[in-house]
Amino acid sequence: MLSPGVIARIREARRQYPDARAAVLPALHLVQEEAGHLSAEVMGPIAELLDVPESDVFGAATFYALFRWKPGGRHVISVCHNLPCSLLGAESIIEHLSRKLGVAEGQVTEDGRFSFQRIECIGRCDGAPAMLVDDEYHGELTPEKIDELLARYA
Amino acid sequence: MSIKPVAGENESMNQMLLKRISIPNSADIDVAMAHGAYASVEKAYATRPVDVIDEMKRSGLRGRGGAGFPTGTKWSFAAMDPKMPRYLICNADEGEPGTFKDRFILEQDPHLLIEGMIIAAYAIRAVRGYIYLRGEYPVAFGILNRAIAKAYEKGFLGSNIRGKGVAFDLSVHRGAGAYICGEETSLIESLEGKRGQPRVRPPFPANAGAWGMPTVVNNVETLANVPFVISLGSEAYAQIGSEGSTGTKIFSVSGAVMKPGGYELPMGTTLREIIYTHAGGIRGGRRLKAIIPGGVSTPMLTPDHLDVKMDFNSLLSAGSMLGSGAVIVMDDSTCMVKATAVIARFFEHESCGKCTSCREGTGWLSRIYQRLVAGKGRENDIDVLLDICKKMKGTCFCPLGEGALQPVLSSIRYFRADYERCIRKDGCDAKPCKG
Numbered sequence: 001m002l003s004p005g006v007i008a009r010i011r012e013a014r015r016q017y018p019d020a021r022a023a024v025l026p027a028l029h030l031v032q033e034e035a036g037h038l039s040a041e042v043m044g045p046i047a048e049l050l051d052v053p054e055s056d057v058f059g060a061a062t063f064y065a066l067f068r069w070k071p072g073g074r075h076v077i078s079v080c081h082n083l084p085c086s087l088l089g090a091e092s093i094i095e096h097l098s099r100k101l102g103v104a105e106g107q108v109t110e111d112g113r114f115s116f117q118r119i120e121c122i123g124r125c126d127g128a129p130a131m132l133v134d135d136e137y138h139g140e141l142t143p144e145k146i147d148e149l150l151a152r153y154a
Numbered sequence: 155m156s157i158k159p160v161a162g163e164n165e166s167m168n169q170m171l172l173k174r175i176s177i178p179n180s181a182d183i184d185v186a187m188a189h190g191a192y193a194s195v196e197k198a199y200a201t202r203p204v205d206v207i208d209e210m211k212r213s214g215l216r217g218r219g220g221a222g223f224p225t226g227t228k229w230s231f232a233a234m235d236p237k238m239p240r241y242l243i244c245n246a247d248e249g250e251p252g253t254f255k256d257r258f259i260l261e262q263d264p265h266l267l268i269e270g271m272i273i274a275a276y277a278i279r280a281v282r283g284y285i286y287l288r289g290e291y292p293v294a295f296g297i298l299n300r301a302i303a304k305a306y307e308k309g310f311l312g313s314n315i316r317g318k319g320v321a322f323d324l325s326v327h328r329g330a331g332a333y334i335c336g337e338e339t340s341l342i343e344s345l346e347g348k349r350g351q352p353r354v355r356p357p358f359p360a361n362a363g364a365w366g367m368p369t370v371v372n373n374v375e376t377l378a379n380v381p382f383v384i385s386l387g388s389e390a391y392a393q394i395g396s397e398g399s400t401g402t403k404i405f406s407v408s409g410a411v412m413k414p415g416g417y418e419l420p421m422g423t424t425l426r427e428i429i430y431t432h433a434g435g436i437r438g439g440r441r442l443k444a445i446i447p448g449g450v451s452t453p454m455l456t457p458d459h460l461d462v463k464m465d466f467n468s469l470l471s472a473g474s475m476l477g478s479g480a481v482i483v484m485d486d487s488t489c490m491v492k493a494t495a496v497i498a499r500f501f502e503h504e505s506c507g508k509c510t511s512c513r514e515g516t517g518w519l520s521r522i523y524q525r526l527v528a529g530k531g532r533e534n535d536i537d538v539l540l541d542i543c544k545k546m547k548g549t550c551f552c553p554l555g556e557g558a559l560q561p562v563l564s565s566i567r568y569f570r571a572d573y574e575r576c577i578r579k580d581g582c583d584a585k586p587c588k589g
Contacts, residue, residue, distance in 0.1 A: 022346050025329070029328055067330055083496050087493070088410075119331075120331070135292035
């Protein structure tokens with residue numbers, strides 16, 4: 001279920017801790033990075049690899065907001081909607097994105113290129129309204145700037 | 155990327171923590187070392203661990219994460235516990251909305267943080283450290299990993315640091331999106347691979363933290379101050395700042411100001427100076443309406459509070475808290491019901507579910523706010539909100555629940571008129587609600 005590459009990287013991460021359970025979050029990150037999302041099927045293999053009850057792995061995986069349970073687009077757009085961004089127009093950015101991409105929050109565009117979601121504060125309040133596209137920050141967003149930005153992601 | 159790379163234009167002698175970030179490639183170890191990085195390590199190693207702790211105590215340095223606990227005292231608790239091994243954790247889960255001060259250090263001067271951690275580890279005799287980094291900081295993750303690898307190469311980390319026989323290993327542990335993990339016992343649970351829910355205290359982490367061992371958890375900015383306490387000496391360091399709040403503070407200024415940014419200023423700088431002198435005043439010729447001084451969990455203030463000094467004691471006296479020093483500025487176009495609704499929704503989303511009071515209370519608060527902004531406010535909504543706050547007060551398991559009340563109570567206290575207009579639907583002086 002887990003690729004040999006991911007298994008090797010989880011084993012490597014495990015060496016950073018005195019206890020194997022601590023590698024649960026690193027393991028979930030690594031699996032999500034490779035597969036794009038988590039699934040019920042990977043809980044067992046992670047549990048076995050780290051010798052932790054499967055229910056505990058599932059419990060941890062479902063607690064954290066950044067773990068996804070369904071496929072996202074090739075590029076995942078996360079728009080901050082917390083207070084500083086909201087004061088400077090985050091809601092209109094979200095509306096614009098939804099119109100532009102033709103999908104609602106949490107959905108994937110027909111061509112599979114993008115999905116978008118809301119996210120809590122990403123610490124870019126000095127560039128509000130701000131968002132993440134995959135691992136890249138973009139700030140001081142306007143509808144025009146978003147149109148230009150989206151064209152850069154294939 | 156349009157994010158400003160450099161903190162605001164206050165490049166005065168006040169700057170310590172952000173001094174190096176305006177230098178190109180400041181995250182590179184050679185560049186950082188050419189500008190003084192790691193110089194304090196050998197100075198600290200020339201004294202005993204207990205001397206380093208005493209120096210911290212004398213400096214008056216207090217934690218920059220929100221609680222403001224004296225750093226030297228925290229270290230001494232762990233150092234007095236005979237259990238080994240001990241752990242040092244850097245809390246880089248900068249999740250308090252409005253806060254982005256640690257980001258400057260994490261992304262642009264990671265070696266300042268690592269230097270502070272090396273000294274802290276020496277003081278408490280920890281041989282293992284972790285930087286608990288929030289999942290929303292993917293750029294910092296790469297930068298920190300490279301910086302740690304370089305610090306190993308140069309012999310500042312590892313089993314025999316700089317040939318002095320001191321050992322300290324360090325790695326980054328990534329969070330995955332949970333505000334609660336900024337609370338230190340939740341952070342430790344999360345580090346151990348569990349759901350990030352708080353533990354009962356006592357025992358405190360200093361005695362039973364990570365894997366049951368003595369553990370010190372310090373904020374990024376706190377640890378970044380450590381090299382300066384050592385290099386300047388506690389006496390010179392304590393000259394900076396104000397009564398009971400020594401040193402500088404990085405204020406994260408956001409919202410309706412001309413120049414949002416991170417401004418490092420002496421503790422005790424007034425809100426007026428921060429907002430008008432450094433952040434350029436209010437945008438678009440608008441008038442100031444409300445200020446959140448320390449992140450969304452701290453009580454709101456009004457223009458009447460502009461002369462309040464931004465330090466631990468002055469803000470307490472003014473009925474608020476320094477928190478993380480995240481100054482969120484709102485102008486007169488802001489409906490305070492709407493603004494508070496955003497915060498209430500956030501706390502509902504982030505309540506970890508462990509205690510009934512916070513889990514249910516944050517949900518009730520948020521649902522009433524969503525109803526209000528939908529234009530369906532009821533005559534007794536203000537009373538119901540206040541009643542929920544009263545029942546949550548003192549009954550929540552950890553500070554998250556208590557924090558959720560502050561924006562509600564303070565916005566009703568100072569901006570009751572906004573609530574009344576919202577409920578009576580007789581028009582706002584702010585943008586009209588969509589409901």
